Amino acid sequence: xxxxxxxxxxxxxxxxxxxxxxxxxxxxxxxxxxxxxxxxxxxxxxxxxxxxxxxxxxxxxxxxxxxxxxxxxxxxxxxxxxxxxxxxxxxxxxxxxxxxxxxxxxxxxxxxxxxxxxxxxxxxxxxxxxxxxxxxxxxxxxxxxxxxxxxxxxxxxxxxxxxxxxxxxxxxxxxxxxxxxxxxxxxxxxxxxxxxxxxxxxxxxxxxxxxxxxxxxxxxxxxxxxxxxxxxxxxxxxxxxxxxxxxxxxxxxxxxxxxxxxxxxxxxxxxxxxxxxxxxxxxxxxxxxxxxxxxxxxxxxxxxxxxxxxxxxxxxxxxxxxxxxxxxxxxxxxxxxxxxxxxxxxxxxxxxxxxxxxxxxxxxxxxxxxxxxxxxxxxxxxxxxxxxxxxxxxxxxxxxxxxxxxxxxxxxxxxxxxxxxxxxxxxxxxxxxxxxxxxxxxxxxxxxxxxxxxxxxxxxx
Numbered sequence: 001x002x003x004x005x006x007x008x009x010x011x012x013x014x015x016x017x018x019x020x021x022x023x024x025x026x027x028x029x030x031x032x033x034x035x036x037x038x039x040x041x042x043x044x045x046x047x048x049x050x051x052x053x054x055x056x057x058x059x060x061x062x063x064x065x066x067x068x069x070x071x072x073x074x075x076x077x078x079x080x081x082x083x084x085x086x087x088x089x090x091x092x093x094x095x096x097x098x099x100x101x102x103x104x105x106x107x108x109x110x111x112x113x114x115x116x117x118x119x120x121x122x123x124x125x126x127x128x129x130x131x132x133x134x135x136x137x138x139x140x141x142x143x144x145x146x147x148x149x150x151x152x153x154x155x156x157x158x159x160x161x162x163x164x165x166x167x168x169x170x171x172x173x174x175x176x177x178x179x180x181x182x183x184x185x186x187x188x189x190x191x192x193x194x195x196x197x198x199x200x201x202x203x204x205x206x207x208x209x210x211x212x213x214x215x216x217x218x219x220x221x222x223x224x225x226x227x228x229x230x231x232x233x234x235x236x237x238x239x240x241x242x243x244x245x246x247x248x249x250x251x252x253x254x255x256x257x258x259x260x261x262x263x264x265x266x267x268x269x270x271x272x273x274x275x276x277x278x279x280x281x282x283x284x285x286x287x288x289x290x291x292x293x294x295x296x297x298x299x300x301x302x303x304x305x306x307x308x309x310x311x312x313x314x315x316x317x318x319x320x321x322x323x324x325x326x327x328x329x330x331x332x333x334x335x336x337x338x339x340x341x342x343x344x345x346x347x348x349x350x351x352x353x354x355x356x357x358x359x360x361x362x363x364x365x366x367x368x369x370x371x372x373x374x375x376x377x378x379x380x381x382x383x384x385x386x387x388x389x390x391x392x393x394x395x396x397x398x399x400x401x402x403x404x405x406x407x408x409x410x411x412x413x414x415x416x417x418x419x420x421x422x423x424x425x426x427x428x429x430x431x432x433x434x435x436x437x438x439x440x441x442x443x444x445x446x447x448x449x450x451x452x453x454x455x456x457x458x459x460x461x
Contacts, residue, residue: 004063004067004069005030005038005040006030007067008059008062008063008066008067009025009026011062011063011066012025012058012059012062013025015058015062015341016340016341016343017340017343020340020341024047024050024051024055024337024340025055027042027043027047028040028041028042028051029041029042029078031076033071036070036071036072037071037072037073037074038071038072038073038074039074039075039076040073040074040075040076041075041076041077041078042075042076042077042078043077043078044077047077048075048076048077050333050337051075051337052075055337055341056073056075058341059073060072060073121191122174122177122178122181122189122191123174124178126170126171126172126174126175126178127174127175127178127179128141128144128145128148128175128179130300130304131168131171131172131175132289132293132296132297132300133293134289134290134292134293134296135290135293135413135415135426136167136286136287136288136289136290136293136413136414136415137167137168137286137287137289137293139284140161140163140168140172140284140285140286141172143156143159143161143282143284144159144161144172144173144175144176144257144284145179147159147176147255147257148175148176148179148180148183149179149183151180151184151187151222151223151255152253152255154253154255155281155282156281156282157250157253157255157256157280157281158246158250158255158256158257158258158277158278158280158281158282159255159256159257159258159281159282159284160258160259160260160264160278160279160281160282160283160284161173161257161258161259161260161284161285161286162259162260162261162262162263162264162283162284162285162286163261163285163286163287164261164286164288164324165261165324165326166324166325166326166327167286167287167288167289167324167325168286168325169227169259169286170227170259171325172259172286173191173225173227173257173259174191176223176225176257177189177191177223177225180223187222187223188220188221188222188223189221189222189223189225190216190217190220190221190223190224190225191225191226191227192225192226192227193226193227193228193231194226194227194228194229194230194231194232194238195228195231197226197232197238197242198231198232198235198238200213201213201237201238201241202237205237213241214245217245217249218244218245218248218249221249221254222254222255223254223255223256223257224245224249224254224255224256224257225257226256226257226258226259227259228259228260228261229242229258229259229260229264229267229270229278230260230261230262230267230270232270233267233268233269233270234269239270239271239274242274243271243273243274243277246274246277247277250277250280256281258278263283263285264278264279264283265279285430287413287414287415287426288323288324288411288412288413289323289324289325289413290413290415290416291318291319291416294318294322294323294328295314295315295318297318297325297328297329298314298317298318298328298332299314301328301329301332302314302332305332305336307332307336307339307346308345308346309332309335309346310346310347310348312348313335313346313347313348313351316348316351316352316355317331317332317335317351317355320355321355323411323413331355334354335350335351335354338350338354365409365410365411366405366409366410366457367410368406368410368412368416368417368420369420370457371402371405371406371409371410371457372386372387372402372406372420374453374456374457375398375401375402375405375453376398376402378398378449378452378453379397379398379401381394381395381398385399386398386399386402386421387420387421387422388422389422399421399432400432400433400435400436401436401449401450401453402421403417403421403428403429403432403433403436404432404433404436404437404450405450405453405454405457406420407429407433408454409454409457413426414426414427414429414430414433415429417429436450
């Protein structure tokens with residue numbers, strides 16, 4: 001079967017530019033065949049993600065057209081890929097030669113920096129200089145900059161960053177570490193995921209190495225950066241060790257930065273004493289980016305790849321193809337791969353063709369306007385009252401219900417929703433969503449009322 005893959009290569013080469021073939025197809029190696037699945041090995045995670053966006057259909061179709069063999073192509077990262085081995089190597093830099101290098105602060109000494117980072121490696125491409133700031137993340141960005149520029153100040157200790165998947169938490173925590181490496185050469189950083197922290201606790205207990213564990217996290221650490229703290233929930237021993245680590249570092253005035261997918265008080269299975277301590281300093285949230293920020297993210301990514309993309313294409317992708325950075329980058333990768341394969345420019349017509357399903361899905365979703373209209377009818381109030389300044393209970397409850405449903409059903413950011421409700425601040429929307437969410441747990445009538453409205457929105461007559 002390796003021969004079948006090798007015989008297919010000239011067919012692929014005929015369908016794309018030589019530069020595209022050399023860059024993305026030639027490095028692929030045949031792995032194995034299992035039934036109707038053909039496993040191919042690629043050099044990196046970035047390579048795999050890029051190919052999956054736009055090449056797999058071509059591979060499968062060309063093999064079928066030429067040899068009448070139908071295989072499902074499965075990409076695997078080669079075992080010697082550094083990123084897969086967990087040493088923090090940035091695969092994008094080694095597998096995409098057309099991509100210009102990411103900006104790195106001028107005084108960076110990579111070898112010296114590595115010696116001062118314990119645990120996970122910091123990604124050099126995650127720096128403040130290439131983080132796109134908008135209304136949805138400006139407060140979190142400012143807080144992270146303040147901690148990174150003056151980690152001895154301890155006004156924000158711990159700094160607790162929370163938000164959904166793909167919104168930039170990991171980018172910011174890496175940016176903090178990278179900035180500290182540049183500006184504070186004597187500080188030692190421990191950067192670790194909560195999963196790795198848990199594994200280290202278990203391993204240290206099993207092999208009687210708890211003293212080494214404590215030395216690493218409590219005595220040799222000046223800055224603790226820990227990602228996804230929610231995953232220690234329910235793990236009693238891990239929580240016990242994290243609690244004592246936190247206490248020791250905080251007592252010494254050493255900066256702690258923690259990320260999570262939700263506020264500390266909402267992490268189920270997390271001890272109350274830990275919730276309390278995570279709220280001691282400053283908690284900042286990152287919301288899904290509003291339209292303008294999504295457009296800016298796409299433009300920045302396209303510039304990084306040296307890809308020519310018009311404003312109409314960026315607007316379309318930002319509107320229909322993702323509410324977070326990962327989804328947006330995935331859609332951009334797909335466009336770039338298709339343009340290289342088809343040798344067509346990135347026109348609006350092309351991306352509309354590529355993402356027909358996304359447009360159809362978006363059109364099926366309720367809009368903020370639909371929700372406002374139906375809620376107003378259900379509560380017998382005017383839409384103008386829901387959007388207006390009145391604070392009477394008669395309109396306050398339906399307004400909060402409408403905001404809650406807008407957040408749940410449309411995926412719009414808090415600032416976007418606030419703008420549609422008379423230009424209200426995003427904090428007002430957050431308060432409304434939390435209030436309705438809590439009220440539904442106690443008020444069965446309210447819960448039933450919202451379910452009725454939601455069903456009507458998802459299944460319009």
